[in-house]
Amino acid sequence: SIDATKPLLTYSRPKGEYKGADADAxxxxxxxxxxxxxxxxxxxxxxxxxxxxxxxxxxKWEPIWLSGWTNGPHTVKLELIDKGGNVVDNGGYNVTPREITVAK
Incomplete structure (x- = not known):
């Protein structure tokens, strides 16, 4: 379970399907x-x-835009890393892979 007092990374985007111009970046x-x-x-x-x-x-906590996507499914993985280069454990929530689909 999540410890609300420890560092927590919550994945927001990308998610779902990106079509046409929405898939450029x-x-x-x-x-x-x-x-x-x-x-x-x-x-x-x-x-x-x-x-x-x-x-x-x-x-820095700011949105990052990625371009150069090809059609099809892609997996984006986000991880929260400490100063020693290790994943910060908090109920398994600080490593999040998510599949998206690009259809240009």
């Missing part, structure tokens, strides 16, 4: 509770990857 967005990212004066990072590819980091 797709936003990654999330909520953080009890944690600040490094660029915002804290000690955490959000790591993301698409389709199991190269992991990249978000150090």
């Amino acid at each position: 797709i936003m990654i967005d999330f909520w953080l509770s009890n944690a600040k990212l490094q660029g915002d004066g804290g000690e955490y990072r959000v790591r993301y990857s698409v389709d199991g590819g190269e992991a990249k980091f978000i150090d």
Whole structure:
């Protein structure tokens, strides 16, 4: 179960299906509770990857837009990472893979 006093990453977007112009640039967005990212004066990072590819980091809490999507299903994974580079455990909720579909 979730510990409401510990850092928590809540995945917001992307989700569902993106069609036509909506699929040109797709936003990654999330909520953080009890944690600040490094660029915002804290000690955490959000790591993301698409389709199991190269992991990249978000150090400021702001939407990130990704482009270059191909048609079909894609998996986007978000993880909350501590200053030691480890996933922050909180009831299994700080690692979230989600499948989306792109139809241009």
